[in-house]
Amino acid sequence: MSDHDEIRDMLPLAVAGGLAPADEERVARHIRSCSSCAAELDDWRLLAGGLRRMPTPQPSRGLVERTRARAEARLAEEAEHRWHRAVMIFLTFFAWALTLASWPLFRLLSSGLLGMLDANWDQAWIRFAAVTTFVWVAGGAAALLVGLQRRSERRMA
Amino acid sequence: MGLDSDVARLRRGDVDALSALISRYQNRLYRYLLRLVHREAEAEDLFQETWMRVAAKIRSFDPNRNFDAWLFTLAHNLAIDHLRRLRPESLDEPAPGSDSGESLAARLPSGERPPIESLLERERFGLLQETMQALPVAYREVLTLRFEEEMKIEEIAQVLGAPISTIKSRLRRSLEQMRSKLEAQYPGDAS
Numbered sequence: 083m084s085d086h087d088e089i090r091d092m093l094p095l096a097v098a099g100g101l102a103p104a105d106e107e108r109v110a111r112h113i114r115s116c117s118s119c120a121a122e123l124d125d126w127r128l129l130a131g132g133l134r135r136m137p138t139p140q141p142s143r144g145l146v147e148r149t150r151a152r153a154e155a156r157l158a159e160e161a162e163h164r165w166h167r168a169v170m171i172f173l174t175f176f177a178w179a180l181t182l183a184s185w186p187l188f189r190l191l192s193s194g195l196l197g198m199l200d201a202n203w204d205q206a207w208i209r210f211a212a213v214t215t216f217v218w219v220a221g222g223a224a225a226l227l228v229g230l231q232r233r234s235e236r237r238m239a
Numbered sequence: 240m241g242l243d244s245d246v247a248r249l250r251r252g253d254v255d256a257l258s259a260l261i262s263r264y265q266n267r268l269y270r271y272l273l274r275l276v277h278r279e280a281e282a283e284d285l286f287q288e289t290w291m292r293v294a295a296k297i298r299s300f301d302p303n304r305n306f307d308a309w310l311f312t313l314a315h316n317l318a319i320d321h322l323r324r325l326r327p328e329s330l331d332e333p334a335p336g337s338d339s340g341e342s343l344a345a346r347l348p349s350g351e352r353p354p355i356e357s358l359l360e361r362e363r364f365g366l367l368q369e370t371m372q373a374l375p376v377a378y379r380e381v382l383t384l385r386f387e388e389e390m391k392i393e394e395i396a397q398v399l400g401a402p403i404s405t406i407k408s409r410l411r412r413s414l415e416q417m418r419s420k421l422e423a424q425y426p427g428d429a430s
Contacts, residue, residue, distance in 0.1 A: 094414040098385055100392055100407045129418055132367050133386035141269040141286060149287045150261055154254050156294040161252050 086116065093123050097130040174222075181214055246306050249297050261290060267388060268314060274383040275318045275376060285321060289314045307390070308397045315380070315398055322376060370420045378413030385410060 089112045095101050096109050113120040189207055242263070248256035268289060273282040292313045300309055371379055384395045392410075396403045 094411045094418075095407060098392075098407075098410045098414065100410055126414065126418075129414065129421075130386060132364070133371075133382060133417075134389075136364050136367055136371075136387065138266050138270050138387070139273050141265050141283070145269075145283050145286065146261065146265050149290050150258055152287060153257055153261065153290040153294045156291050157249075157252060157254060157257055157297075160295055160298075 085112070086119070089113075089116075089119055090122060093119065093126050096123065097126040170225075174225075178218065181218065185211055185214070242306060243302070246297075246300070246302065249293075250300065250302070257290075257294060260293070264310060268310065270387060271311065271383055272314060272318055274371070274379050274387075275315075276322065277372060281321065281325075285314065285317050288317050292317065305394060305397070307388075308394050311384070311388070311390075311398045312400070319376075366421065366424070367417075370417055370424070373420060374413060374416055377409055378416060381406060381409045382413050382417070 089109055092101060092105060092109055096106065101109065109123075113123055185207075188210060242260075245256045245259045245263070249260060265286075269282060269286050272285045272289070273279065276282050276285065289310070293310065296313070300306070371382060374382070380399070381395060384390045384398065385392070390398070392403055392406050396406050399406065
């Protein structure tokens with residue numbers, strides 16, 4: 083391909099601002115001495131200018147208002163969702179802290195009475211801790227599953 | 240108030256900032272969607288969906304990024320999903336040179352004056368819009384982003400998630416097809 087043809091092929095990209103600086107320079111140098119390419123470039127410019135000045139279609143006022151109302155409602159819903167999540171996280175940590183604190187309390191209160199009734203009170207203490215942990219883990223897993231399901235429902239909506 | 244300030248306020252959940260951003264982008268976003276899907280009812284649905292998506296995802300927006308590119312990426316993804324569902328054939332991108340096997344510039348004999356000047360004088364904008372609508376989606380999209388939205392090529396690449404070289408070749412081919420179609424409609428003006 084001759085230099086002339088190569089430059090000619092570059093002209094559409096030249097008006098789209100897609101040439102590297104070196105190629106831009108090549109094109110500029112070439113069109114100074116080639117009237118045919120200069121005219122061709124003018125035509126591409128005309129087309130590009132026409133595209134830039136095409137009338138912009140306007141969305142109706144009703145559409146904009148509806149969009150605004152729906153998007154604002156969604157924003158509020160998202161904020162509420164974040165708030166609920168924060169409250170749930172706080173309550174979960176609080177409940178865990180309370181449970182953990184109840185274990186030594188249980189041991190302290192029961193050491194006298196249970197100690198007399200049951201020689202193996204340590205096993206009762208371990209059973210209590212194990213049952214509590216199991217209940218919490220099961221509850222946590224259920225909450226996680228519910229949360230994941232709700233998230234997928236929100237995505238589908 | 241500035242764009243950055245509106246975006247920052249929206250990230251904090253400010254409803255007024257959302258309203259300000261909708262006002263700021265309403266014409267550009269609607270035009271972009273309409274160029275992609277053609278049909279007003281579909282463009283209107285996608286317009287609403289885009290802003291719903293903005294409201295849902297704004298907290299994950301990185302303020303160091305360009306908001307224009309982020310917004311148009313959301314709109315692009317929604318529009319492409321929509322077209323894929325309803326008119327998958329419309330997303331087919333013609334193979335390079337499929338129009339004629341060679342570029343328009345190569346087909347024009349050196350020195351011949353194409354009829355563009357006179358064509359554009361006559362019914363310029365209606366004709367341009369009509370011709371643009373006949374192009375494949377991928378071509379219409381780069382044309383509207385480059386010439387109507389005046390995005391840089393790097394920004395277009397970001398919006399479309401495509402390499403810069405792809406964007407450049409789509410731009411070139413879309414302009415060539417556009418011109419070729421314009422000339423085909425008025426062959427008599429070539430003299």
